[in-house]
Amino acid sequence: MGSYIIRRLVYGLVTLLALSLVVFLLIQASGGGPLDRLKLNPRMRGVIAQLTEEWGLDKPVMQQYFTWLKNFVTPADVRAADGLTVLFGKIGIRGSMPIILILGAGAYTVGTFLAKVAKPWWRPFRAFSLVFVWFTAIWLAKSRLVFSLSWGDSFRGDGPVWDNIFGAAGATFRLGLTALILALLIGIPLGIYQAIRQYSFFDQVGTTLSFVAFSTPIFIIAVGTQLLFALYLEKWTGVKLFFVAGMSDPSYASLSFLARMGDVARHLTLPALSIALISIATYSRFQRASMLEVMHSDYLRTAKAKGLPRRRVILKHALRNALIPIVTLVSLDIAGIIGGAIITESIFGWPGVGRLYIQAIDAVDYPTVMAVVMSIGAGIVVMNIVADILYGVLDPRVRYD
């Protein structure tokens, strides 16, 4: 299993390198000019020359690439300080990172208890590793560690790329994670219930709705919910329930805890739902199919023939087998959620990486563009590996690879 992970990491690295090269070359091939706008103005020639010099835009292409690459992976700043503010200081991130860390530690805990490893060293290993993982997670969450790579400065004059991205990352995490959790919590039970009540009215309606949701582009859903549930709702009923722009109220910091929660919810609901809807459709269809397959399986028949009560049969035997393929599905869906986030953030003005990306693309701000693409790519690689590990935990057939 360990060697498998190493292999996957290496492949992931190769993919990322290829990705960076392709995007870089494309930008260069387009005559990629952050300076294009300036070039239209003949009086800017001096500034153009200066910036060209400064940003190394006149060097040969491959040299530019390697310079970029070298900088990209070089740490610029590592210290323990009042880092939390600097690193995550921008809008509303503070809540997200610790949550992710705790979730990660929790997932690991669940995983270790689900896995059935029969080796004698397992129990002590599990105990120690759990202590270690939780300690690290809590320490990181509370730490004041500052760390950054020298990703350069944005061509739009927006400041260091690293800060921009990580400032925006928390917002995207918040949105994406909520969407994923919503999709899982709603989609999976829906699919299971559809399978148990196959061919019922509920099942047929659910299937049709899934098809429609699956066939609708996410920007339609986003715009639609925005119009229906916010603007028109307000127009018709005078109730301003959901917000459609931004992530939090300007007065956020001054609000009470309860009011803050309310504010978060009111801002988060519509965009998260928009992203989640398509995933809900996919997950429920998939779970339905998986559950049906399990329900007609031979081993379920064996379980019934042994005299096991129906509830135990479903909960113990059917469910675990039916849930296994979802792991693969989710790992494939991560890319979709990220894509959805890009579009949704633009529509809802959500200050996340997606919106940052669109702004950077427009201006061909290539340090930012490269950094975002690489971050997303790296995120996907990591998620896929995590999914593989999870799959191994759930399905013993895969473990002895």
Place this chain on the structure above:
Amino acid sequence: MSIKDLRTYFTTEEGVVRAVDGVSFDIAPGERRGVVGESGSGKSVTAMSIMRLIEPPAGEIVTGTIEFQGENLLALREDDMQEIRGAKIAMIFQDPMTSLNPVYTIGDQLMETIMLHQHVNKHDARKIAADALGDVQIPEPMTVLDDYPHQFSGGMRQRVMIAMGLSCNPDLLIADEPTTALDVTTQAQIMDLMLKLAADRGTAVMLITHDLGVVAGFCDTVQVMYAGGIVESGKAQNLFSDPQHPYTWGLLGSMTRLDESHTERLHSVRGAPPSLINPPRGCRFNPRCDFAKDICRETYPALRDSGNDGQLAACHFATELDLKLLTIGEASRS
């Protein structure tokens, strides 16, 4: 066990499939009864009906009684039936590769039944499970308990299934084509094992198969099923040497035999199995029968005693056809 007039129907798009249509037979304690027939003859459905594993709304046991240890199984509440399944009547299935849950250890699946029916704690259950594995001649049972099904071959998995079936000492074991998915050598081993275990414990066995050879080596009595009904039943040796029903005779004739002339063409029963939605009128075998007369197309023949130590055959001409004397060639000319 005494089954009377069992009828199990399935509702499909094309109509009602009468998979089991009026089946009655008995199984005595310790008896090893073979149930033989083509695919679609209703043998598996009969077994599933006994276990009450037929799922509504598609399938339904329409009528009949199954007397078992003083109770009618078809009238029991589901809870009570669950207590019987696995404990008093156990069933093992055809494909060992898919009959075990791949995500749980073998020990887990064995102990599950044991703890449920014998009300013992985990530790004792483990011991019982290991003993059961030993009985089916699996080496190193204690290690095997912690292994997963995919680590074993088909033969081994089927042994595990048998162990699971017998672990709570049932009075009746129903085996639905237990060796069909295995290679011939393993087949023989498994059948020998089952024979020994059943004989030792006095377990009655209902062996469902389409392989007459397997039946010959294992069963005391045999019943032949066709299109949802029993067409012949009796002691194994009698049936094989002196079949009374044309279908049985056809089946036996289609087997290759070492003592036959090998210049003859292999005979098969002509035609195809009938539709169970719209079965032929009268005797269901009549379209394919070499001896069919008008009465066969009109009236359904009930099982009648054809002498020979309780041998029953569902044919109007059961005692009149002296089937064992006719060779294939002669039959097609009569």
Place this chain on the structure above:
Amino acid sequence: MTDLQNRSGDPGGDDAAEGLAVEPITQWDLFTARMRRHRLAMLSTVFLFVVVFISFVAAPLLKCDKGATECEFPRLWDYTDGLRDDGGRLLVNIAPRGPLPFGSDEIGRDVLSRVIHGGQASLTVGLVTGLLVASLGTVVGALAGYYPGIIDQASMRFTDLILGLPLLPVAIVVGRLLPELTFLPGWMRAGPWGIAFLLGFLLWGSLARIVRAEFLSLREKEFVEAARAAGASDRRIIFRHILPNAMSPIIVQTTLIIGAAIIIEAALSFLGFGVRPPTPTWGGMAASGARVAARGFWWELVFSASALVTTVLAVNFIGDGLRDALDPTQTIERK
């Protein structure tokens, strides 16, 4: 057992001689029979034909002004007079009524004309991408599945690479830069063909994996061995023996990818990185429609979105129908 089953797959010699004749049923018959049962799929096929006809046959035949801002439809009434300004241009943001069934947009263009022409972009992308994905994916998958060892490994590594690319971010970058990539021919840089090729190169990975899996299992079947023993060349085996058996998942998956491609193209156009204005695209129209919708001008958004959703829905229903019809192992009967 149905009549169909009774008649097909039958034993042979004896029966023909005795008059229990059996009619042969071809794969095609079985396929069309099952396909016809799936009503939604049949409806969708009809619908799709209509859309294709409108976009590619009717649209060029209509007399429209440049940029398809207004087409001359055969009209029964005297139409847009009250809706024009002095310069002869249509007024902006007119709600749907008589001569303008879909209204006009914020620069005074007839939404109906634009919706009709907008289909060209989406459908071109769908079909071209589908063809590209089908070819690339099948070729790579077949090679990987048939030839073990280094060809398999290399192909699969390459496929994994493509699959590892984050789809939308890369598509956005390329879409944004497409008009300026001067090394590409002009017809690719403007218009839907470039996007189609882009998506074709990004989406073939999943199909390659599926084809490889099919080939891996089919390669071991006896009929391949038989063909080889009869002296068939590798190429012949691949094309004439294995490939026809692998068609079903290829077709189903390609259909799904076509639907996805149409959606991605629309998203790109929505963001402004796809087919550039003033060429009408459903995605672009949704974008401008969304901008004015807050003020109550709903028609541009609604009609372009409906066109998109119904087209993709039709494609997906067809895909579902195909999957049902082509899967010979389907045992769970519908009631």
